[in-house]
Amino acid sequence: MAEKFDFPQDLVDAQAQLHQVRAELSALHKRLPWSVEPLPGWTHTKDSGRYYESKRPDSPGWTDEEKQQVNELSARQMELVTHIFTHPFWDTCEDPVTARAALKHVAPTGAAEP
Secondary structure, three states, rough: OOOOOOOHHHHHHHHHHHHHHHHHHHHHHOOOOOOOOOOEEEOOHHOOOOOOEEEEEEOOOOOOHHHHHHHHHHHHHHHHHHHHHHOOHHHHOOOOHHHHHOOOOOOOOOOOOO
């Protein structure tokens, strides 16, 4: 049976926000061109001596707005991780590793700002 922990609400909320920020950052990276700066694409084939084939289109690079979005989401992610990892709750746990793993699977009940 899984161990139950009495997590503080601000910790649960921060974890929920972290999941959301990571999802937004991942979705943003999937939409963006493969290179931050404009670079030409390539096609590598096994016929040209490559071990495996790969292909990239030309990259127009990221716009200033896209760079700002990535920077803001990355900074928010770091704030949330810092809040979670330095939370005083962990000092009260006999097994903080198991508790940390359990927190990642707790369903959020609110969305308060930590």
